Amino acid sequence: AEDTGVRVELAEEDHGRKSTIALRLWVEDPKKLKGKPKDNGAIEFTFDLEKETPEDVAQEMVESGFFHESDVKIVGKSIRDRVALIQWRRSRIR
């Protein structure tokens, strides 16, 4: 996945059975963001692989004050890249 400066990883082991998965997102390179991220803590959240889109979560993160509106695309893309990898791995398992 392209280095967006925003890192997204699994926050739990993925056994491929549940449609929701816990992810953790944090800023590795603040210089790549237009806005100034609030703090560099890791943000943990659950994501529904079937019902939700990465852009939904990115927008909610902006609305919750974690990121500036101008960074919603970078955050969405970072989540999308990780979710794509999870779904690819799951398809390989099946």
Place this chain on the structure above:
Amino acid sequence: SLNAQVVHSAGRRFIVSPVPESRLREP
């Protein structure tokens, strides 16, 4: 303060926890 929780109006919970130092300075 870290380990804070923010619940978005749509109901999603965001839990903020410290990033392990080692992960912050990854190349």
